[in-house]
Amino acid sequence: MRIVTASILAAFATLAAAAPALAEPKCTTEPKSAWLTEDAMKAKIAGMGYKDIRTFKSTSGGCYEIYGHDKNGKKAEVYFNPVTGDIVHAK
Template sequence: MNRTTLLLTVSLALALAAGPALAGPKCTGEAKDKWLSEEAMKQKIAEMGFKDIRTFKTTSGNCYEIYGHDKDGRKAEVYFNPVNGSIVKSEIGG
């Protein structure tokens, strides 16, 4: 195997290994009929103090994910369990 082929093989292996880690957390295995509706979840998120939500989506890990700001105005990326609304992972910026 030449150096270029080896480099490409290693790069591909690293990308495949990192893929699940970059995809975000796994929040639930429950069927969608057990989830809070998007409207109910948006209400819960607002009650938790998150605001200026520019993105609300469902992830491949079965989470509700938002991009917005916390109650102190800091940028927030937050993953929620869609069944009970609990925070699974959050990244709060300065």
């Protein structure tokens, strides 16, 4: 019984450790020299209707990521391809 319980706990620990890595999408492998500048990306994001951006950052998955609000005022977490400016994933 203890072996089964220990195995289950180990499996959950492995899944919990892997979850943050799975949460972030992969956007591009292009070098940063090919990316839109932060100012150009911020202008594009504003043109899409996103506002009140409290976080704008680049991620380890090669994305620009924002936390703010969409044009309807709903909270938004959005990952953009930094080369094209296209939305890769939105929550």
